[in-house]
Amino acid sequence: MKKIITLLSILFLGITYSNAQSVIARWNFEAVAFDAAAGTTFAITSGSAVADSGALVTGSAFTSVHASATSGWTTPVGNGSPKAASGNGWASGDYWQFKVSTTGFSSITISWDHMGSNTGPKSYIVQYSTDGTIFTNAPGAGATYDITNDGWSAGSYKAISTRTLDLSSVTALNNQAFIYIRFTVAAGSTAINGAAIATGGTSRVDNVYIGGFSSMPLTLNAFTGSVVNGKANLTWATTNEINVDGFDIEKSTNNRDFSSIGFVKANNSTENNYNFTTELSGVSYYRLKMTDKDGSFKYSKTISLNNKQTVKLDLYPNPVRNSTTLSHDKATEKASITITSLDGRKVSVINVVPGATQTTVDVTKLLNGNYIMVYENNGTRSSVQFVKQ
Structure with a gap:
């Protein structure tokens, strides 16, 4: 049976993450047109399968895979409102798939709009993979869900169509070169109307967001101090700086109460070496507060220097x-x-x-x-x- 994949005109609905969370990638399908003689996956003739925006769009991809051997792809005229991806000819096991890097990010969250026609598949399950081959059913409320055919009105999505899923418990998705997210037709799914899925029944997705918190992949390889000409000379070396804002140098005289005595801006390159010199009197304790651009931070170990115990050289x-x-x-x-x-x-x-x-x-x-x-x-x-x- 021939499947028709279309771009439907549906109003864009923006999903906003909290200030501390970043949009890694999002798809809204505004500039995409599909080949009218494609196989079982999307073949894009204009626009791109790459995410429309986000922190890590490079290498991202969108595909749709169906069990049937033939497909047809068209781009209808629409009604002037923004577009969504839509396909028919669905069967159990067919899916929408999204690929994105999560390098530098953790606590992954996804959000998307999903609806269908009355004779399209009703039940779905979210699946994930880190290699694109072995997929696991996602945990948590919302990982299995049913869609309706009453998901939008007057060019706007209704709340019933918008879905979110917190995948922060799946640590395997953190800081990966690529992850894969699927919205898969569940085994045994009926059509939305309760009958068998019809060849012409559609499934429609839009406004797919994949977000997360920066996980600061920064590696602090060394943090040392020495007394040079009566002053504290602090040095540190890092690798894997991604989205790092900089380093607060904090000092204490009792190893409990620390305060900032300076700030060094991060270079955000592969390998870095830093130096900071400050006055030293008696015993002092030093540590680094390594801060990411989204405000998250972590501390280095604490080192101590004693100006009175140094040996004259x-x-x-x-x-x-x-x-x-x-x-x-x-x-x-x-x-x-x-x-x-x-x-x-x-x-x-x-x-x-x-x-x-x-x-x-x-x-x-x-x-x-x-x-x-x-x-x-x-x-x-x-x-x-x-x-x-």
């Missing part, structure tokens, strides 16, 4: 061309010297000979510039800045 010569000698307190078994750039990137690590009070450091392979030499011994970190010429 002497470095000569400084500036240095080839090698320099660091004078330090007597080294224990695991003492080490680490050279970092000013933004905290580790350049080299040298194991110090136990019992030594002086260590010669070869810097011939360093590029010209400013560096920090950190001496770690028996739980104490001391630093000195030097110039490579």
